[in-house]
Amino acid sequence: MNDKRLLALALLAAVAAAAVAVAGCGDRSPVWSEPATIDQAFGLNGGVAIVDSPADRVVVLVPGADQSLRIEHISVGKHILNVQPSPRGNKLLVLSAGHRAPVGDTEPDEKPSLTVIEFGAALVSHRYELTTLTDPLAGLAIDPIEERWVILYPASGPNQPFVQNPNELVFLDLTQPPETATAVAHTLHSFGGRPARLTFTPTLALPGGARRLLVVESNQDLSILDLANPSNEISVPLTSGTDSRRLTPAAITVDDGDPASDSDARIGVRLQNDSSVITLTLEPDPGTTGFRPTVNLTDVGGVPSDIAFVRTDGGLRLAALVPTRSAAVLVDPVTSLTTAVALPARYQSLSLVTDVAGGGAGAAVDVALLWNGGAPTDGVAFWELGQTAGRPYRSIETVGVVAAVSAVLPVPQHPNLRVLQTSAASEFYVLDLQTRTAAPLVTSTTSIAFSMSPAGDQVWTFAPGGTQVVATGILDTHPRSLLIERTVRQVLEVQTADGRFVVILHAGGGGGATVYDAATLDDETRRLYSSVLVGGPYQ
Amino acid sequence: MSFVNRGGLILAASGLLALVAPAPAAAQVIAQESAGPRLDVVQGTLGVRTTLIRSSAFDPFSGTDAMPQLSLSIAHPLLRSGSFVVAAGFGTDYGVSSSEARGVASSLSLWRLTAFAEGRYYGRSYAYGFARLAPGLLRGGATLVDPSSPNAKNLEDHFDVLAVDPSVGAAVRVSGESSPVGAWVSAEGGYGWAQGHHLMLAPPASPRDQSKIAPVDLGNIDPRGAFFRVAFAITY
Numbered sequence: 001m002n003d004k005r006l007l008a009l010a011l012l013a014a015v016a017a018a019a020v021a022v023a024g025c026g027d028r029s030p031v032w033s034e035p036a037t038i039d040q041a042f043g044l045n046g047g048v049a050i051v052d053s054p055a056d057r058v059v060v061l062v063p064g065a066d067q068s069l070r071i072e073h074i075s076v077g078k079h080i081l082n083v084q085p086s087p088r089g090n091k092l093l094v095l096s097a098g099h100r101a102p103v104g105d106t107e108p109d110e111k112p113s114l115t116v117i118e119f120g121a122a123l124v125s126h127r128y129e130l131t132t133l134t135d136p137l138a139g140l141a142i143d144p145i146e147e148r149w150v151i152l153y154p155a156s157g158p159n160q161p162f163v164q165n166p167n168e169l170v171f172l173d174l175t176q177p178p179e180t181a182t183a184v185a186h187t188l189h190s191f192g193g194r195p196a197r198l199t200f201t202p203t204l205a206l207p208g209g210a211r212r213l214l215v216v217e218s219n220q221d222l223s224i225l226d227l228a229n230p231s232n233e234i235s236v237p238l239t240s241g242t243d244s245r246r247l248t249p250a251a252i253t254v255d256d257g258d259p260a261s262d263s264d265a266r267i268g269v270r271l272q273n274d275s276s277v278i279t280l281t282l283e284p285d286p287g288t289t290g291f292r293p294t295v296n297l298t299d300v301g302g303v304p305s306d307i308a309f310v311r312t313d314g315g316l317r318l319a320a321l322v323p324t325r326s327a328a329v330l331v332d333p334v335t336s337l338t339t340a341v342a343l344p345a346r347y348q349s350l351s352l353v354t355d356v357a358g359g360g361a362g363a364a365v366d367v368a369l370l371w372n373g374g375a376p377t378d379g380v381a382f383w384e385l386g387q388t389a390g391r392p393y394r395s396i397e398t399v400g401v402v403a404a405v406s407a408v409l410p411v412p413q414h415p416n417l418r419v420l421q422t423s424a425a426s427e428f429y430v431l432d433l434q435t436r437t438a439a440p441l442v443t444s445t446t447s448i449a450f451s452m453s454p455a456g457d458q459v460w461t462f463a464p465g466g467t468q469v470v471a472t473g474i475l476d477t478h479p480r481s482l483l484i485e486r487t488v489r490q491v492l493e494v495q496t497a498d499g500r501f502v503v504i505l506h507a508g509g510g511g512g513a514t515v516y517d518a519a520t521l522d523d524e525t526r527r528l529y530s531s532v533l534v535g536g537p538y539q
Numbered sequence: 540m541s542f543v544n545r546g547g548l549i550l551a552a553s554g555l556l557a558l559v560a561p562a563p564a565a566a567q568v569i570a571q572e573s574a575g576p577r578l579d580v581v582q583g584t585l586g587v588r589t590t591l592i593r594s595s596a597f598d599p600f601s602g603t604d605a606m607p608q609l610s611l612s613i614a615h616p617l618l619r620s621g622s623f624v625v626a627a628g629f630g631t632d633y634g635v636s637s638s639e640a641r642g643v644a645s646s647l648s649l650w651r652l653t654a655f656a657e658g659r660y661y662g663r664s665y666a667y668g669f670a671r672l673a674p675g676l677l678r679g680g681a682t683l684v685d686p687s688s689p690n691a692k693n694l695e696d697h698f699d700v701l702a703v704d705p706s707v708g709a710a711v712r713v714s715g716e717s718s719p720v721g722a723w724v725s726a727e728g729g730y731g732w733a734q735g736h737h738l739m740l741a742p743p744a745s746p747r748d749q750s751k752i753a754p755v756d757l758g759n760i761d762p763r764g765a766f767f768r769v770a771f772a773i774t775y
Contacts, residue, residue, distance in 0.1 A: 509686040
């Protein structure tokens with residue numbers, strides 16, 4: 001073989017080698033190599049939102065005519081920290097840490113951000129850049145009343161900043177457009193505590209004008225902030241300087257008092273580790289806030305499990321359930337005098353149902369629903385506060401529910417109905433607050449999960465990981481099962497412009513979905529989808 | 540692909556063409572006095588082809604943009620005029636690219652069947668350059684092995700589209716010239732064009748169930764792009 005032929009062969013080999021080198025070029029997005037899992041999904045007004053964290057996006061499934069499914073991808077900030085639906089179900093808020101690009105990093109720098117996805121005729125997203133933050137706050141609280149305020153607060157858990165101020169809150173007003181909205185940071189005047197719960201109050205008539213408050217419970221104190229001006233803050237230590245114990249708040253309740261008075265708004269506090277309840281009356285004060293809390297501490301004879309301000313025929317009282325005494329204690333917030341009311345069971349939870357089970361809105365006396373008893377046959381009871389004074393025993397009316405009720409679910413569009421979830425989770429009840437009757441429904445398995453139809457006409461029950469899904473009519477309590485081929489992760493009924501649909505999400509693979517017409521529940525017209533999370537493009 | 544790689548390819552291709560370019564005048568006279576390149580009856584080729592598919596719908600099926608394929612062809616010289624030879628034949632390329640798409644096993648097969656016409660210029664008796672035009676048909680098959688499939692069957696889509704490959708290349712004979720059987724190696728580059736197709740993958744289902752099972756939309760795939768092929772050929 002002569003030299004020229006060898007040279008030609010060498011060149012051919014060079015071309016082949018170059019071709020092989022080129023073949024290795026053109027990497028796809030690394031997201032393709034990440035698994036697609038349905039970890040968080042939300043049923044919202046107009047679609048189902050699935051959080052696709054590895055892809056830094058939210059996948060929205062919008063059911064339409066003939067159970068079609070439009071799949072939309074909404075990009076959010078990198079490295080999702082927290083996702084919350086708005087209480088009205090028309091927004092999804094996604095908090096992202098962003099990305100800080102070191103030298104040589106091909107991924108661009110990105111500030112922490114809050115993406116607000118609005119559901120409606122069209123999906124719209126707004127990105128609020130949190131430019132004042134370097135390390136993001138992972139906690140996210142949404143104003144449940146106006147959906148105006150979003151508050152970021154430090155969260156515990158892994159991947160938190162090296163140094164963080166546990167008492168720092170960041171306020172963001174969602175009524176402002178992202179271009180002009182400014183995140184306002186505020187550090188609580190802490191007595192050493194760390195925030196544990198945030199409560200948004202309704203508008204309260206307060207000295208200096210009606211306004212809304214944010215009440216922050218820490219592990220040993222309480223802070224009251226003006227939502228519109230967080231620097232107007234009052235911190236209330238719950239632990240006496242002469243007491244080595246730390247009193248830890250467990251929950252609060254708020255009452256505006258007489259609408260005509262601006263000096264009788266009150267905050268009730270129950271404690272995790274003490275038998276006292278605390279009443280804070282917000283009275284006029286010449287300081288910047290215009291009010292100051294007057295503290296009353298009242299012993300109710302046992303650690304209370306729930307509290308609520310109630311109207312009795314004796315006036316406003318703070319009602320505290322004390323399971324260890326099988327009693328409720330009514331505390332007069334003015335005099336701190338107490339009245340114990342014996343209960344037929346160790347009820348741990350109460351909720352006011354005056355609107356439908358009592359005299360209606362504005363009634364002089366309240367009716368409370370008691371539930372979550374300790375024994376398996378405790379069921380629920382109605383507590384007529386109007387008959388309490390002097391005749392406490394006759395004010396309690398039990399309902400024939402022979403199970404411990406663990407949760408009371410409201411029924412949309414039907415304020416007179418509640419779904420009672422039982423502790424055994426092998427049965428549930430539909431409770432009519434007006435007739436005070438409870439219709440039982442028995443399931444063939446335990447550990448069932450519930451979701452409610454937004455139309456309020458059916459409750460969905462399913463066993464996560466199983467293939468059983470049943471819709472039970474709220475009014476006729478008639479159960480109808482669906483034909484499900486794959487294991488169920490979540491059941492979400494949504495209303496869109498094309499009708500009502502129930503979307504059953506299936507775990508595994510690329511994420512599956514079965515879509516039924518929620519009005520007909522016809523097996524023949526259902527549609528089955530696979531790999532709903534697989535489609536790109538990816539960033 | 541970096542610019543350096545592209546430049547290297549161009550340089551290599553230029554060198555190869557220079558080798559198969561006409562010899563100096565004196566040698567040319569000798570070549571013309573001879574009978575020209577031997578006209579073999581048939582040429583069979585086995586090679587490896589790599590196509591660069593930039594289409595985003597290819598991403599679920601490959602970690603890179605490369606689609607490797609095995610190539611087979613058979614050609615027959617039809618005409619000869621001096622150092623020029625015109626050949627025609629049939630070729631096929633088949634390959635499967637497998638990957639994972641968001642944790643779901645995926646694969647894309649492409650099978651190309653072409654009839655080609657090829658013009659060769661023999662600069663030397665042991666080397667020639669060629670240009671080829673190969674119209675044909677491309678059959679594709681995409682598969683997702685998704686456990687969330689409604690009937691536990693793979694999601695699939697198959698398509699047939701028109702294709703055409705224009706390419707240029709060069710070949711060098713590695714066997715002795717006295718042997719009646721010639722062994723050649725060749726390198727070739729070109730552009731493999733094919734029609735696009737919208738990938739909609741669905742599990743096979745009976746006609747009764749088809750309306751219930753919705754396909755997975757992976758978007759429009761354009762299975763076309765630059766390609767390279769290295770091959771080993773036997774002529775007789």
